[in-house]
Amino acid sequence: MPPAGKKPTLPPAGKKPAGLPGRKPAGPGGGKKPSLPMGAGGDGAPAGLTRKDFATDQDVRWCPGCGDYAILATMQRLMPELGVPREKTVFVSGIGCSSRFPYYMNTYGLHSIHGRAPAIATGLKASRPDLDVWIVTGDGDALSIGGNHLIHLLRRNVNVQLLLFNNQIYGLTKGQYSPTSEQGKVTKSTPYGSVDHPFFPVPLALGADATFVARTMDRDPKHMQAMMRRAHDHQGAAFLEIYQNCNIFNDGAFFEFTERNTKAHSAIFLEHGKPLVYDNGQRGLRLKSFALESIDLSTGKWSVDDCLVYDEGSIELANIVSRMSWQKDLPRPFGVFFREDRPSYDELVQRQIDDVTVRRGEGDLAALLNAGNTWEI
Numbered sequence: 001m002p003p004a005g006k007k008p009t010l011p012p013a014g015k016k017p018a019g020l021p022g023r024k025p026a027g028p029g030g031g032k033k034p035s036l037p038m039g040a041g042g043d044g045a046p047a048g049l050t051r052k053d054f055a056t057d058q059d060v061r062w063c064p065g066c067g068d069y070a071i072l073a074t075m076q077r078l079m080p081e082l083g084v085p086r087e088k089t090v091f092v093s094g095i096g097c098s099s100r101f102p103y104y105m106n107t108y109g110l111h112s113i114h115g116r117a118p119a120i121a122t123g124l125k126a127s128r129p130d131l132d133v134w135i136v137t138g139d140g141d142a143l144s145i146g147g148n149h150l151i152h153l154l155r156r157n158v159n160v161q162l163l164l165f166n167n168q169i170y171g172l173t174k175g176q177y178s179p180t181s182e183q184g185k186v187t188k189s190t191p192y193g194s195v196d197h198p199f200f201p202v203p204l205a206l207g208a209d210a211t212f213v214a215r216t217m218d219r220d221p222k223h224m225q226a227m228m229r230r231a232h233d234h235q236g237a238a239f240l241e242i243y244q245n246c247n248i249f250n251d252g253a254f255f256e257f258t259e260r261n262t263k264a265h266s267a268i269f270l271e272h273g274k275p276l277v278y279d280n281g282q283r284g285l286r287l288k289s290f291a292l293e294s295i296d297l298s299t300g301k302w303s304v305d306d307c308l309v310y311d312e313g314s315i316e317l318a319n320i321v322s323r324m325s326w327q328k329d330l331p332r333p334f335g336v337f338f339r340e341d342r343p344s345y346d347e348l349v350q351r352q353i354d355d356v357t358v359r360r361g362e363g364d365l366a367a368l369l370n371a372g373n374t375w376e377i
């Protein structure tokens with residue numbers, strides 16, 4: 001956590017609500033945003049809200065310079081554009097610096113239990129599908145104590161957006177290594193270097209059958225906003241990893257990919273239907289057997305036509321490209337790795353309730369509780 005007593009300045013200015021709880025059967029196939037009545041979210045948002053309407057009167061308790069500010073500012077700028085009323089928007093977080101996010105959003109929010117934001121958000125979305133639910137979590141919160149809950153949220157395809165602020169460290173508890181810290185990381189809890197093999201969140205999300213998987217960075221607000229919007233537009237669990245600088249306990253963890261002097265040749269931006277080109281058009285990636293190879297486009301030997309054209313609907317490509325994170329000689333990918341349509345958990349729950357109600361009539365909870373064997377104590 002930031003040094004006590006500091007009041008950093010406010011950050012610079014800057015879905016998909018599914019069907020209402022009213023038992024609307026959800027059709028198979030997913031991918032379609034149900035239209036809502038005015039006032040129910042989406043098209044019902046009051047016009048004229050600005051970024052300031054989404055800021056709160058709370059003192060922001062992040063360290064000055066923390067990457068969390070840029071993420072907050074980007075979200076506050078995006079919110080009016082999404083057009084979802086504040087009272088229909090909920091931010092659910094776990095525990096960590098990142099998880100303080102709901103205090104700073106003028107919407108509903110739950111600063112919940114360590115690692116359990118996905119479980120709480122699942123219950124919320126299943127019982128109130130009209131709400132637009134965002135999860136904010138950190139690499140420790142989501143992948144250590146909450147690893148189990150994360151993978152089940154993704155495989156179930158709960159219709160929420162999950163933002164994983166990855167700073168490769170436990171910030172709140174003052175700098176212990178996390179599941180995304182690199183091997184050999186020296187921290188107070190690993191004074192001789194961590195021996196753990198790290199997780200890469202993107203391949204993990206793909207392995208859990210997430211239907212939307214993307215990565216962005218705190219230092220590129222334009223890209224970050226575009227990815228947040230894509231996550232929001234997706235019907236189903238949208239997983240967005242955000243590289244976030246913790247300037248106190250892990251400063252510069254991602255500078256190679258985010259800073260002007262190295263970004264062009266260290267980062268590549270995936271775009272559906274476009275060739276994989278980076279380094280200001282000087283280099284590209286081609287598929288060689290089951291792996292990617294970096295090719296020099298400046299010598300005349302190779303051209304853009306030799307580069308792989310990205311297809312975000314291909315799980316095979318997504319798996320190959322996500323594994324590039326392990327290869328030092330290849331750039332780090334950002335953008336949407338994968339997207340597919342699949343009915344969401346909350347849709348299926350509602351559909352099942354509808355089906356059973358048609359066949360058996362409205363349920364009677366009191367009768368259910370008193371059915372079968374009961375005991376008086």
Ligand SMILES: Cc1ncc(C[n+]2csc(CCOP(=O)(O)OP(=O)(O)O)c2C)c(N)n1
Pocket residue numbers: 095096097098099114137138139140141142145165167169170171172173178
């Ligand atoms: C049950 C429980 N175990 C451990 C902790 C201590 N703890 C608080 S936050 C945290 C990790 C936070 O790391 P991360 O999720 O990466 O968030 P960051 O602070 O880096 O944003 C830990 C271990 C706790 N609060 N509760």
Ligand code: SF4
Pocket residue numbers: 001002061062063065066067068097098167171172245246247248249
């Ligand atoms: S993530 Fe790091 S820089 Fe940000 S508030 Fe926490 S300790 Fe401070």
Ligand SMILES: [Mg+2]
Pocket residue numbers: 096138139140165166167168169170171178
């Ligand atoms: Mg962290």
